[in-house]
């Protein structure tokens with residue numbers, strides 16, 4: 551068992567917490583975050599430390615507290631092995647086969663994820679072009695666990711006993727500069743795991759942080775590698791971008807960096823062909839963000855995906871001899887490319903098909919289906935994007951069928967011209 555950590559000196563600024571760590575010394579920033587940390591995460595760390603282990607609050611929880619936002623979750627990293635953690639907490643279970651970590655369970659479904667320090671795997675020099683990480687399941691020390699993380703702002707460790715942030719990677723200066731920066735060479739880190747490119751966008755959009763120019767350039771340079779990433783992770787990250795409360799900024803960055811060309815070329819072609827005054831998609835994304843903020847919770851996934859795709863889909867169907875067939879093909883390509891789960895793809899298909907009828911006041915039997923709330927939510931987003939109230943476009947339900955609707959907006963002739971991309975943010 552590791553030796554006990556000494557008590558922190560009371561009251562003063564800690565020069566150097568004498569934790570029994572080996573390896574490089576971190577930069578230490580005294581700061582008291584204890585009041586803001588979930589009491590159950592505090593309990594987990596306290597018990598581990600009392601038993602002689604190292605235990606820190608890590609990842610998004612530290613980052614969010616430092617920038618003044620509310621963390622989604624509080625994760626703990628420790629030098630205790632999963633079996634040791636499991637033994638210390640009766641209310642816990644080990645999860646994951648490849649990488650085992652412990653979920654310590656508390657009331658109300660709360661989970662404090664407690665992971666053993668890991669280090670980055672050694673790269674095999676024989677194949678230096680292929681940096682893709684396939685196995686990152688090797689235990690390590692605290693400083694190695696910090697270094698294997700993606701961005702400097704995500705690699706800060708909070709030492710609750712001494713009320714200090716430990717920084718091995720320059721995360722604190724990046725928090726102060728409000729900048730997303732990879733740990734180490736960005737093009738290496740993006741080639742190791744291309745999903746990190748989408749994560750950079752998520753953090754930049756959500757926290758309203760800049761992306762350092764070197765990292766931005768590497769994102770452009772490595773964009774094609776995204777096609778090699780596991781499809782479910784890609785779709786998952788795209789959903790997170792829609793849910794993050796800054797979908798407009800996130801999709802703008804995706805487009806600007808050229809990632810939409812890889813992930814959703816249908817959408818990037820559609821945007822490139824839009825006349826300057828036509829900004830329905832961006833306004834819809836604004837409304838998604840506004841509603842997300844108002845509710846303090848993300849919108850339904852079917853609504854989000856349907857709203858993202860409805861406009862380019864409408865365009866794809868214009869002039870098609872068989873509109874249903876055209877819509878089907880349009881969606882099928884996207885479903886295949888991103889491995890969109892059926893539980894989302896199916897309702898998206900159905901809800902998009904019903905939208906014109908809904909707007910034309912011909913909801914009919916559809917009102918009784920489970921998809922009706924999603925359809926109404928989409929109609930609300932459209933109405934708000936046009937500066938109208940939903941009542942303006944939603945005739946009393948069950949009204950006799952009116953004239954067939956054109957859909958959400960009259961068809962416009964598109965000028966085929968590529969919009970200049972703005973300067974990097």
Ligand code: ATP
Nearest residue numbers: 608609610611622623698699700704705743745746
């Ligand atoms: P969120 O608030 O969205 O949950 P987060 O920073 O907690 O943000 P998670 O996806 O929950 O992000 O991951 C937790 C931590 O694990 C991150 O803060 C980061 O340190 C590390 N991490 C996650 N994904 C990667 C990755 N692809 N490569 C390296 N480190 C990663």
Ligand code: MG
Nearest residue numbers: 609610622623
């Ligand atoms: Mg998290």
